[in-house]
Amino acid sequence: MDTPEKSVTQIGTPVSKLKVEDSPVFNYICSLSPIKTLKSIPITQTLSSLNFTSPPSVFTSPHAVSHKESRFRSQKDGSASKEVASIGEEGNEEALVENSEPAQSLKNDCNTPRVTNDVRDNGCCEDSGKDLQKMLDNVKKKSETPDWETLIAATTELIYGSPRESEAFSCLLKRTSNSEARIRGGTMPTSKPVSNTDVGNNESESLDALSILHRGVRRRCLDFEIPGNNQQTLGESSSSCVVPSIGLHLNTIAMSSKDNNVANEYSFSGDIKVGLQSSATPLLQSPHDIVRENETGKDAGQIIEEVPKRKSEQSGEGGSSCKRCNCKKSKCLKLYCECFAAGVYCIEPCSCIDCFNKPIHEDVVLATRKQIESRNPLAFAPKVIRNSDSIIEVGEDASKTPASARHKRGCNCKKSNCLKKYCECYQGGVGCSINCRCEGCKNAFGRKDGSLFEQDEENETSGKSGTTKTQQNAELFNPAAPPSTPLPIRQPLAQLPISSNNRLLPPQSHFHHGAIGSSSSGIYNIRKPDMSLLSHSRIETITEDIDDDMTENLIHSPIANINSLSPNSKRVSLPHLDSSESSPWRRNGGRNLIRSFPTFPSLTPHH
DNA sequence: GAGTTTGAAACT
DNA sequence: CAGTTTCAAACTC
Incomplete structure (x- = not known):
């Protein structure tokens, strides 16, 4: 979680900028001069420049990371104090978001406020100040862990291999964007709460600027979550960023409504609202909630349809709908538990017994997590790490590099030949490496010995028919x-x-x-x-x-x-x-x- | 759905 | 650090 937290810290900078904007003078200027508004845009655009819309970027996945990094670094410049504050705030929000059960109501309050009004929002945040402080404390504690910087840097290269990272990162981004939006909305001369309606109705310029800014800020979220076809996607992405699970769902729903007004979709309030809600509510836990969120009956209907559909599909696929962990003895407090290992709380879909991996037991969860990390600092790190050299490898000779990513620790398969999901390398979609102690490795993504597909084919050619090879490829x-x-x-x-x-x-x-x-x-x-x-x-x-x-x-x-x-x-x-x-x-x-x-x-x- | 297999995680 | 046990997912029937 280095990255996320770090990100948070860095992200805090924007807030400081916003503070400047908060000044009455600034507001006044903004109201008078569109140029001012545009001023903020450049920043966003810079971010948005990374925008997924650019085709070239598609081929340069690695750059994405660099972009992120650069972005954060630029933000790093912000004052430390401000950063701390932002961190606290963000951390607080995160805590709220993540504590789906207990904090849900609180979350909602905090979230909705943006939509409604700043005052309320602030109050909410204050109320959750304790949580925030708590988060800060946690962060500090974690910061105790050596080489934060190093870890962060490493994280950027990890490419967010772990869900936690990505999620956290997304969340951070989203939060940041939200904060900005919030600040803007609150500080703006009009003091109008930012809402979907508002966005849609207000001056196009302001809207555009905001949307752009918003988009820019969220760009990363977008990238991660929704490459969506539509702009809607962009708006939605933010929500999804907040809570991958539900957020996505909601996004999906929103996206499904094809006629949507983009502006509306993007509205801060909408995003926030959805995102928060989603975050608060476990995925699929309550379709009704989702429906509630949707403003249009159509969306709601779609949502309703989606849930069953999803379930059926899952079941059809062989998995139980919404199935997550199934822990019986670990209390979901060990890495055996996939939820815990993934850094997420267990939710309704889980079939676990005596589960402690819930917001209610946050303290226990965190303590356990900390303990595990003390034993193995990388325990919660992404298992599969993207090789920083991957890019180079690709450019030079893909054939030489079985995989751009490798399993952090390597597998230890004895019987599965690294051809089944028992193998973490295979499961992660990466080839085995010298770090692996597997026996009889036949990992389709790359064998331990370094042989690639091509090689594999050659080797297997004798044994297998050409068709088989081809198929394998x-x-x-x-x-x-x-x-x-x-x-x-x-x-x-x-x-x-x-x-x-x-x-x-x-x-x-x-x-x-x-x-x-x-x-x-x-x-x-x-x-x-x-x-x-x-x-x-x-x-x-x-x-x-x-x-x-x-x-x-x-x-x-x-x-x-x-x-x-x-x-x-x-x-x-x-x-x-x-x-x-x-x-x-x-x-x-x-x-x-x-x-x-x-x-x-x-x-x-x-x- | 129950039982088996598998390998990571945890323990000694 | 190596060996063993525990655990839950993956898989098979």
């Missing part, structure tokens, strides 16, 4: 044909409309994503964004722009896939996806779904 590069089980999974994903937008699928899922319809994968979609890099999102965006048919074609064309993603692209994307949920073949809610859910209030600095 297709599996590797083609989403349609995942190595072993994937196929079934993808299909569902492919059918998710929303997910298609959001998802940054690994090579395989990627291509399918266009076809993906609503499904459990919807959750996936939400999550994926988190995990995926900006580049991925960009890729998706492009894909989205293309007709479904085209996408389909691409999907079926390994070459096309490769080209679009680049040979390594597949690997690059996988890592992100992998650990969390990205693996294409992970159709079930299983681990993938987990990532979509609310994260712990404070994640460890490591991430």
